[in-house]
Amino acid sequence: MANDDRNVLGGMLENCSMSPRTGFYRDGCCNTGPEDLGLHVVCTRVTREFLAFARRQGNDLVTPAPEYGFPRIEARRPLVRACAATWRQAYEAGVASPVVLAATHEETLAVIPLDVLKELAVDLQGGPQA
Numbered sequence: 001m002a003n004d005d006r007n008v009l010g011g012m013l014e015n016c017s018m019s020p021r022t023g024f025y026r027d028g029c030c031n032t033g034p035e036d037l038g039l040h041v042v043c044t045r046v047t048r049e050f051l052a053f054a055r056r057q058g059n060d061l062v063t064p065a066p067e068y069g070f071p072r073i074e075a076r077r078p079l080v081r082a083c084a085a086t087w088r089q090a091y092e093a094g095v096a097s098p099v100v101l102a103a104t105h106e107e108t109l110a111v112i113p114l115d116v117l118k119e120l121a122v123d124l125q126g127g128p129q130a
Helices: 048-056 084-092 106-110 114-119
Strands: 040-045 079-083
Touching: 040 084, 040 106, 048 079, 048 084, 079 084, 084 106
Parallel strands: none
Antiparallel strands: 040 079
């Protein structure tokens, strides 16, 4: 887990996925830094619709890129980090995937309002988040 990174709820940022290791830094978290120009900070359980939408937007999450340690992502499994702008565009198009708020970085709030994230919130096991 990242040092003192916070989630969108104000708590400590939880891991998103360790298998495969997700996150811009491939450390399992949605932490971010100056190198992360795409702001890959949303922890989401991707759906087929979201993957197809992201690919049409030029954000291909399906094709493996081993040179970057990036595996093929499949729908509903696993939790992955997503680009905040792509997730917001997907939301506006009606195809956003569920979000794990405790593992979504607070920087997401610069792009997506918390009430929007809460609409599609799930916990780490995939059920609705309180």
